Amino acid sequence: MIQFIRRRPYLITSVVVLVVLVALGLRSLASPKPPQYLSASVERSDLENTVLATGTLQAFQQVDVGAQVSGQLKSLKVKLGDKVTKGQWLAQIDPVLAQNALRQAEADEQNLQAQKRSTAAQLKQAELAFARQRQMLPDDATSRQDFESAQATLDTQRAALAGLDAQIRKAGVAIESARANVGYTRIVAPIDGQVVAIVTQEGQTVIAQQQAPVILKLADMDTITVKAQVSEADVIRISPGQTAYFTILGDPDKRYYGKLRAIEPAPQNFLDTQSTLGGGATRNNTAVFYNALFDVPNADHRLRISMTAQVNVLLGTAKQALSVPVAALGKKIGPDRYEVRVLDKDAKDGRAVTRQIVTGLNNNVRVEVREGLSAHERVVIGEAGDTPPAQTDASSGAAR
Structure with missing residues (x-):
């Protein structure tokens, strides 16, 4: 009896071990755990394929309004942000120098006109003198030298008159240029637009000898x-x-x-x-x-x-098209044909079945499904291992 009592703890331990082994054996004979998937719903949405x-x-149109004459910017007629119309007065360059240049050009032209009148009178006198010499020459009433001198004087006066005509035309060009410069002191808008920048402020002096300085920008x-x-x-x-x-x-x-x-x-x-590259160089x-x-x-x-x-x-666009995430696409089996795995609601083991689909527009995020799937079916986009099955947002297909 004493030996039985002493052996009792060993018997209890043996029974416990036997029970554990039986439980492990039964567990191994049980049905395998169903696979767990990351899935996404087949949904209708608008798809776009874009660059x-x-x-x-x-x-759309922007113009740098500049000055064609040098001088001090006497006044600005507009402010930043003002809307202007074509031909509107924008700014004024000090016109004194341009006006003086115009007056000088007009005075030079008047002087040439006076010289022309004087030369025309001398020409008329030379013509009369030459006519007399020509009448007297056949009767030997005058010498050949006097005749030739009268002819040379006539030709000289004619040439002088022609030269003055050319100088008068040149003076007319100078007057037109000076008058244009006076007009350029009044800066007007070349287009309808808005003042988007003022580059030169009132009182600044602009120099227009080499390039037209910018006064303001219109757009x-x-x-x-x-x-x-x-x-x-x-x-x-x-x-x-x-x-x-x-x-x-x-x-x-x-x-x-x-x-x-x-x-x-x-x-x-x-x-x-x-x-920068120059001849024969290669770009970075x-x-x-x-x-x-x-x-x-x-x-x-x-x-x-x-x-x-x-x-x-x-x-490309597809309006209210069935679509799935691109990650759901499996093996490609032809032009626009792929295999996908679809969760079968009727399968007792929870496994997915393989199905072929025809795809359309693909924007690398979601792909249009033209054949092979119906709305609200769920497609496999990945394995979840031991984690619970993932659900996806209906619109974006992102796992949640």
């Missing part, structure tokens, strides 16, 4: 031009006439639409690059971008010069 670019806003803000920088990899996919839209940083939810007007054939800073391994241009109306002047634009050029 993305960053751009800047510019005025037509009723239409805005978008200059989108498209990479060399994407520029071959776009062409004039395609629809493009952009958003601005201050209002990312509002889209501004337009049509591509032109795509510049040379990349940005092309001239600078050519002058830097990114190359081409400017794509399109215009949008800006009647309320909400858009401003140099704003940053997030540009999308539409390559």
Whole structure:
């Protein structure tokens, strides 16, 4: 009896071990744990395939208004932001020097006119003297020398008169130039627009001998031009006439639409690059971008010069199309044909079945499904391992 009591703890331990082994065996014989998937719903949504670019806003037409004559800027007739019309008076250069130059040119022309009248009188006298000499020469009433002298005097007066006519025409040109310079002291608007910058202030002196100094800048803000920088990899996919839209940083939810007007054939800073490279040089391994241009109306002047634009050029659209995340695509089995794994609601083991689908528009985020799937089915986008099955947002397809 004492030996049995002593052996009792060993028996209890043996029984416990036996029970554990039996439980482990039963667990191994049980059905395997069903696989866990990351899935996404098949949903209807609007899809866009676009070329993305960053751009800047510019005025459709911008003019640097400068001075063609030198002098002090006597007055500015407009302020920054003012709207002006073509021909409106903008600024005044001190006209005194230009007016004096005009008076001098007119006085020179008057002096030449007086000389012409004097020369014309001398010419008439020379003509009469030559006529008398010609009448007297056959009768030997005058010498050949006097006759030739009268003829030379006549030719000289005729030449002098012709020279004065040329000088008078030259003086007329000088008067026109001086009169134009007087007009240039009054600076007017060359276009309808808005004053977007004032470069020269009242009282400053402008020198216009080598190049026209800029007084102010005018821009037509009723239409805005978008200059989108498209990479060399994407520029071959776009062409004039395609629809493009952009958003601005201050209002990312509002889209501004337009049509591509032109795509510049040379990349940005092309001239600078050519002058830097010189003959036989090669360019550095830097990114190359081409400017794509399109215009949008800006009647309320909400858009401003140099704003940053997030540009999308539409390559294709699909309205309310069935779509799945690109991650759901499996093996490609033909043109626009792929295998996908679909969760079977009726399968007791929770496994996915493989199905073939026909795809359409693909924007590298979601892909259009034209055949093979129905709305609200769920497709596998990855394995979850031991984690619970992931659900996805209906609109974006992102796991949640």
